[in-house]
Amino acid sequence: MIRSQTERLILVSPGLEHEADLFKLHNDPLVRKAIFSELPQSTEDVRKWLHRFIAAWRKNGFGDWIVYEKTNDGPIFIGRCGLRDYEDTNNLELAYSLTEYGAGRGLGPEAARFTITHALQNSAKEKVACVIAHGNVRSERAAKKLGLRYIDDRWYQRKFWQYYEMTREEYYGLQDDQLTGRTRMQLDTN
Numbered sequence: 001m002i003r004s005q006t007e008r009l010i011l012v013s014p015g016l017e018h019e020a021d022l023f024k025l026h027n028d029p030l031v032r033k034a035i036f037s038e039l040p041q042s043t044e045d046v047r048k049w050l051h052r053f054i055a056a057w058r059k060n061g062f063g064d065w066i067v068y069e070k071t072n073d074g075p076i077f078i079g080r081c082g083l084r085d086y087e088d089t090n091n092l093e094l095a096y097s098l099t100e101y102g103a104g105r106g107l108g109p110e111a112a113r114f115t116i117t118h119a120l121q122n123s124a125k126e127k128v129a130c131v132i133a134h135g136n137v138r139s140e141r142a143a144k145k146l147g148l149r150y151i152d153d154r155w156y157q158r159k160f161w162q163y164y165e166m167t168r169e170e171y172y173g174l175q176d177d178q179l180t181g182r183t184r185m186q187l188d189t190n
Contacts, residue, residue: 001013001015004065004114004118005070006110006111006113006114007110008069008070008107008110009067009068009069009070009107009110009111009114010067010068010069010070010075011065011066011067011068011081011111011114011115012065012066012068013057013063013065013066014050014053014054014057014063014064014065014066014080015054016050016054018050018066019043019046019047019050021066021077022046022049022050022066022080023041023043023046024077024099025077025079025080025097025099026041026045026046026049026097027040027041028099028100029100030098030099030100030103031079031097031098031099034097034133034136034139035097053080053082056082056084056085060084060085060119060122060123061122061123062082062083062115062118062119062122062123063082063083063084064080064081064082064083064084064095065080065081065082065111065114065115066080067079067080067081067096067098067102067107067111069102069107076101077099078098078099078101078102078107079096079097079098079099079102079108079111080096080097081095081096081097081098081108081111081112081114081115082094082095082096082115082119083095083115083116083119083128086129087156089127090124090125090126090127091125091126091127091128091129091165092116092119092120092123092125092127092128092129093128093129093130093131094112094115094116094128094129094130094146094148095130096108096111096112096115103138104138108142109142109145109146112142112146113146116128116146116171120168120171120172125168126167126168127165127166127167127168128148128165128166128168128171129148129163129164129165130143130148130163130164130165131154131156131161131162131163131164132161132162132164133161133162134153134160134161134162140162143164146166147166147170147171147174148164148165148166149164149165149166150162150163150164151163151164151165
């Protein structure tokens with residue numbers, strides 16, 4: 001297991017022990033509305049996601065992280081965040097989901113900055129991309145805050161999405177204050 005930290009977060013590579021947390025996340029009202037069209041997610045649905053996350057780590061050495069907020073009472077699970085291969089390209093797809101508790105406090109972009117930096121440092125991928133459902137204003141703001149720019153609408157997984165991207169050079173060219181936490185991250189392998 002790989003364990004990393006930013007100023008406010010603890011991020012760990014996924015394992016089978018995270019199934020219950022992912023079940024809670026994928027059935028959180030905010031996440032179900034944004035990703036799953038309000039459909040409840042079964043244990044089997046969540047297990048498939050988890051196995052995909054674990055397989056991506058084995059293949060690439062990076063992927064989706066399980067994200068906890070640091071608190072005085074100990075870590076609190078707030079979601080997942082990571083990058084994965086984007087279709088049959090040399091690009092990475094950024095995706096993250098936070099619980100209602102974790103959303104709206106800048107924790108998603110903090111996790112995303114860490115995961116983007118980690119993935120780019122451990123790959124030769126050219127771009128970071130993300131697809132956002134039309135009307136998901138919160139995700140649009142977060143993408144722009146991270147430096148991604150809207151390109152166009154694209155067909156992906158049987159529907160049209162807003163497609164955003166940034167190159168490796170654009171990411172590393174961002175001002176240091178936009179990448180808070182990038183240089184302060186800690187990486188531990190256990």
